[in-house]
Amino acid sequence: MSEPSVNAPRRPSKGERTRARILDSATELFSRSGFNAVSLRDIAAHAGLTHAGLLHHFPGKEAVLIEVLSRRDRIDAQSVFPGIVRPGTPEPGPGERLRRLVGLVARNSGTPGIVGLYAKLSAEATDPGHPAHHYFKERYRVLREEVTVLVEALQAEAGAPARSAPETVARQLLALMDGLQTQWLLEPEAVVMEEVVRDFLRGLGFLPGDGAGGAGVSG
């Protein structure tokens, strides 16, 4: 999919606007009811298109799903790992990228629908036959690599000899963020995701300590 360049913004074409409307509708419906319970006709109706009209833009529901996921992932990656989206883009320093990553966790706390969609789809997609299996496998492979590089840089900045291998810390951080989403979706008032992640990062020396002991718990 071609994207408008950041340096030379231009008006999106009619086709691009229709695609965006289809993806907005699909995101909303998948978030509400899950992937399996939503039909391509539901998405078309929600986007104000006929079934045939939608098929002009996407070959099927799987293709819509993959684009819903990759659109969101691309936006997030652009902030924290711009090199993934546009190879060669100069990246901000590791401290700034970590700040942005924590910012994504905070932002997720405002979008339970899409967080639930990722939680459900990543679990469903562990089945090798699921249409998003390859997508999620690649997503985690890339994230593990990128977060490993980030952790390595943060460990170098922290100065003290690192206790853990950066590959291991990358797996921990990604798992922590994912696992917190399930706990938070089930009982939002019991888990402040951002604070629990910050506490983990402080323990690694990646964020300054604050002396407070009760971070991440409320109510």
Add this chain to the structure above:
Amino acid sequence: MSEPSVNAPRRPSKGERTRARILDSATELFSRSGFNAVSLRDIAAHAGLTHAGLLHHFPGKEAVLIEVLSRRDRIDAQSVFPGIVRPGTPEPGPGERLRRLVGLVARNSGTPGIVGLYAKLSAEATDPGHPAHHYFKERYRVLREEVTVLVEALQAEAGAPARSAPETVARQLLALMDGLQTQWLLEPEAVVMEEVVRDFLRGLGFLPGDGAGGAGVSG
């Protein structure tokens, strides 16, 4: 549900054996195809019963699901938190309970079907209308409490002043274990769950350090 006492084992009744057979069948079918894709008739056929015969033991598919989950959870809890299953049971020391908890992570690496079932169901069940919503909400509430108490005891044993509140560490440990399952299910050779968890626990001073830096990564 009544359980045979550990102190006075007795032969399970015919009804108990049939219930166990139904739960074994349901576990296998749910693990393979998920909850929604399996019908009560499928479970009955797999267990060698008629539909009516199954209904004699369980009122519906939701009841089978809840018992599949709670049977497994009860077995696990009995090992790490015996007080949940039988209030008043004397508990082993915190170090031994942590050893058993890590043992469960290691054992899970041999049962991808049931790990996938929990991953899918806990994500699906974040919807308030899902039949297992209340079950999972309570499950995490109890686990957070029990792990908090365990962490508090481990922090006291470790001696050094604790960096993080035990409530926060409990949320981190549960999230880490859950999140690793998704990564591991998608790419088993890229994530050694037990080693990534051990590394986290070493960082907290709950397990002795080993000086190795590459734990949790293979291949």
